[in-house]
Amino acid sequence: MSSVDEIMAGYPAQQADQEAFYKDLHRHPELSHAEHRTAAAVATELDQLGLTVQTGIGGTGVVGTLAHGRGPIVLLRAELDALPIAEDTGVDYASTVTTTGADGQQIPVAHACGHDMHMSCLLGAARLLGGQPQRWGGTLIALFQPAEETGDGAQGMVDDGLYQRIPTPDVALTQHLLPGIAGTAGTRAGLFMATEDSIKVTIYGRGGHGALPQDCIDPVVLAAMIIVRLQTIVAREVTPGDTVVLTAGSVQAGTRSNVIPDLAVLQLNLRTFSQATRARVLAAIQRIVRAECQATGSPKDPEFETLGTFPLTDNDDTSTARVAAAFAAQLKDNALELDRQTVSEDFSEIPDAAHVPYCYWGIGRTDRDKYLAAEKAGRLMDLPSNHSPKFLPPLQPTLRTGTETLITAAMAWLSAE
Numbered sequence: 001m002s003s004v005d006e007i008m009a010g011y012p013a014q015q016a017d018q019e020a021f022y023k024d025l026h027r028h029p030e031l032s033h034a035e036h037r038t039a040a041a042v043a044t045e046l047d048q049l050g051l052t053v054q055t056g057i058g059g060t061g062v063v064g065t066l067a068h069g070r071g072p073i074v075l076l077r078a079e080l081d082a083l084p085i086a087e088d089t090g091v092d093y094a095s096t097v098t099t100t101g102a103d104g105q106q107i108p109v110a111h112a113c114g115h116d117m118h119m120s121c122l123l124g125a126a127r128l129l130g131g132q133p134q135r136w137g138g139t140l141i142a143l144f145q146p147a148e149e150t151g152d153g154a155q156g157m158v159d160d161g162l163y164q165r166i167p168t169p170d171v172a173l174t175q176h177l178l179p180g181i182a183g184t185a186g187t188r189a190g191l192f193m194a195t196e197d198s199i200k201v202t203i204y205g206r207g208g209h210g211a212l213p214q215d216c217i218d219p220v221v222l223a224a225m226i227i228v229r230l231q232t233i234v235a236r237e238v239t240p241g242d243t244v245v246l247t248a249g250s251v252q253a254g255t256r257s258n259v260i261p262d263l264a265v266l267q268l269n270l271r272t273f274s275q276a277t278r279a280r281v282l283a284a285i286q287r288i289v290r291a292e293c294q295a296t297g298s299p300k301d302p303e304f305e306t307l308g309t310f311p312l313t314d315n316d317d318t319s320t321a322r323v324a325a326a327f328a329a330q331l332k333d334n335a336l337e338l339d340r341q342t343v344s345e346d347f348s349e350i351p352d353a354a355h356v357p358y359c360y361w362g363i364g365r366t367d368r369d370k371y372l373a374a375e376k377a378g379r380l381m382d383l384p385s386n387h388s389p390k391f392l393p394p395l396q397p398t399l400r401t402g403t404e405t406l407i408t409a410a411m412a413w414l415s416a417e
């Protein structure tokens, strides 16, 4: 029996509590930067488990520390926030929560990215490690960050003096529900998740009657030209094999068919795996937008606004090899190597701020039978993805696996053997 097996032997006794805690979080999601109830629930739980708790870091951030003799310092991270999505899963613990936006509109809220699962797994891992102090030595830091979905929560904790409040860890570890079979876990050394830039572009025309285009400069046609031309960046300007995604996720112009509007607004989303490629594509976007505006006779220069950015997730080779070896030993056939992911994360801001090596891994989000049936039918794309109204990982084995992976990875440093 491995020391992880001995620690996991305590799992069944706390499973019902963990599932109830998860369902409660799932029923009570809160948007980024407003995770007050969630942070309080996490802090109460950490306190009851005997960790030293600090709250209100970078807004609602919570850290629990459990020091147990000499040894490595290991930081494990989870996220507090949920998404502005109306849940459509049909389970009895589905969210029906809405909140009032800045404009007075009601916004639905749901844990459609699994952060409730991540929190419950981290609390379960802290509980089980805390219950078996003879099996490990060192310091466990359980960190719960706000606002991962908006990309500014991790940096917010760093800017609020995180490293004046906690010791600098030897390694930082985190996990996320990703495509795959529930019960599996996988990681990858080196580049693992993309950078993200979200960019608003405003382009100008001259509006008028829809029947008199000769008197107007049509920003709708201009927007169409730009969107098509932007496709040539990935096809013609990026080195083949260098992964880049450029999506125009929002196009807004005009109000009715017989009026040519004055302007159009595009929202572009860019994912890259290197700062050099990122800079090159951002420059190409600017060049193409400006040139198309000029070609159309646009009366005013286009405007560019960065709405948000995410950093690169670049797993430390040595730490990731250690985690992967521990997963292989513990999870056997359920330990995988994952492909690079074109989604993005702000977790790396925390280790990068203190030059700490890190490993990020994924845990499968889909019931095994459902996944295999979809795979057989060539319909994996039909399975609900993160951020889908139908996103819902199976309660088990996901909670158990997510708890076991955190313990397994942490014990790769903390094991007293």
Ligand SMILES: [Zn+2]
Pocket (backbone or CB within 6 Å): 079, 113, 115, 148, 149, 176
């Ligand atoms: Zn997330």
Ligand SMILES: [Zn+2]
Pocket (backbone or CB within 6 Å): 113, 149, 386, 387
């Ligand atoms: Zn998400």
